[in-house]
Amino acid sequence: MTLTERRKPDTVDLRVVPVEQVLDRIEGALQVSLDRHAVVHKRCSVGAPTDRDTWVRIERRPLAKIGVQGWNGTECAARLVGVAQPVWLGCVVWQDADEPVMWRADETGLLPGAPVGAAVLSEDPRLPDEWWGALNASLDALASQGTLRIATPDTVTVTQPFVTKSIRSVFPGDFDTTVERWVPAHADLNWANMTAPTFGLFDWEDWGKAPLGLDSASLWASSLAVPGLADRVRRERRRDFDSRDGKLMTLFVCSKILGPYAHPEDPRLAPARDMAKRVIEELKRRC
Structure with a gap:
């Protein structure tokens, strides 16, 4: 061919x-x-x-x-x-x-180091505190800036209807899915697009405005097969995950894991299901 x-x-x-x-x-x-x-x-x-x-x-x-x-x-x-x-x-x-x-x-x-690993990790990369500090600094700086671009993860434009449809397709319920804050995001944040031991972020093809917390939730989803790493992501990006939009983005990434194309042996299924249940309860209490 x-x-x-x-x-x-x-x-x-x-x-x-x-x-x-x-x-x-x-x-x-x-x-x-x-x-x-x-x-x-x-x-x-x-x-x-x-x-x-x-x-x-x-x-x-x-x-x-x-x-x-x-x-x-x-x-x-x-x-x-x-x-x-x-x-x-x-x-x-x-x-x-x-x-x-x-x-x-x-x-x-050239990149300042090698990619941390595959998009979804199966082992803890044991990154130093300095690396996490650099990650936080970059994500916070990114979210504080302005752009007219709209994020297009997997070449799909992120819109309110798309967010709602994705969440509702897996998690029907009486909680509101309206996003309150849209900020610049990398929109493809996973372990294959970051370097270590020196932190660097690459593959910017689809960055743009997205719901607050999309990057943090995406990285958490890529870490779910390593519980300690997933917990570290949530601790480091706590402000995002504690926000209402961060909770919606947690459901958004969980919908991808638990949706119709879910693999029955995916180790992320159980933790994603447990977290989604917890987040939905939190969102209902806020209504």
Whole structure:
């Protein structure tokens, strides 16, 4: 199979589809050489180090999933103040000649460390207090800034109807799901998008305004297979979790774990179910 063959634009897996021609084009446009022996393939993106000690991340996205705000999240995140992230250096963007998709390659500085782990951890990474302090500083700085962007986790725009539908699909009840505060969020906060031992936050493609507490709840959900780690996330981000919006975002992430695509052997099922029950009771008491 080649990239020019006709197929549904959202079914391509870049882990199995050849991308040599794409890499050639990027090298010419950015005037850089990619280390072809160190290319990292993911389903929707590819990354590689360069000969000038930088990193290039390449993403393929169907036109139908590029909203009115575009898909320049990494570029727009460069103006954020007080957030630990790789420096953004430049990009190249083009529309595919054969399919209704676009390609984008962003060049950034190298990460300050290795990713903490997979998106969902099964072991405690035993991060030092300094790391947690840097995480808190970055998340607090991010939430305090302004943007017109709307968060699009998994390329889905976060709106009030979407939040309500997601929660109600798993947790019907007589509690209010109206979000009170919308603040800038990374919107894909998990252990695969942060570095250690030096803290850094990367993959900013879908950041934007989201309900207060989305990032904290997402990180907690990624930690549920390690109870002590999940508890640490809740302690560190207590202000978010104690807020009404933070409780709604806890239900929002639990709905993803407990929804129709839940895996029966997912170790997060029981703790997510227990927490959801507790949060719903708290929300009802506030009504």
